[in-house]
Amino acid sequence: MQNQTIKLTKWFRIRGSHRIAGISGQCSKTHGHDWRIGVIVDGPLHNELLTIADTEQIKAAFWAIFDSNDHVDWNERLGCENASTEAIAVFIRGQLGVSAISHILCGVIVEESDGLTVEVAVR
Numbered sequence: 775m776q777n778q779t780i781k782l783t784k785w786f787r788i789r790g791s792h793r794i795a796g797i798s799g800q801c802s803k804t805h806g807h808d809w810r811i812g813v814i815v816d817g818p819l820h821n822e823l824l825t826i827a828d829t830e831q832i833k834a835a836f837w838a839i840f841d842s843n844d845h846v847d848w849n850e851r852l853g854c855e856n857a858s859t860e861a862i863a864v865f866i867r868g869q870l871g872v873s874a875i876s877h878i879l880c881g882v883i884v885e886e887s888d889g890l891t892v893e894v895a896v897r
């Protein structure tokens with residue numbers, strides 16, 4: 775069992791608003807989502823703990839990005855007019871990439887409430 779690499783995804787939920795000013799349609803206007811964020815880590819199974827990661831460490835790394843900021847204005851946070859879900863995913867991946875879980879980070883999934891999902895792989 776020790777030689778298997780296992781992926782673990784810890785899901786989070788954040789609320790916020792964004793707009794993608796450069797495209798046509800409703801997404802060009804400011805609107806809200808209830809985003810689900812998946813933080814994917816991988817690694818070998820620990821011999822005694824039989825897990826690959828401490829989920830409390832993943833939670834701490836994730837919430838360090840957002841503090842208690844429950845309603846994120848993504849255009850403001852990213853400093854751009856086109857705060858796409860892809861841009862949000864790349865931002866979160868970048869933040870986690872310099873966090874305490876960077877050595878086990880495998881990817882980030884951002885799912886909009888309408889079912890649009892973006893995944894950014896680390897490696």
Ligand SMILES: [Zn+2]
Binds near residue numbers: 801807886
């Ligand atoms: Zn949207």
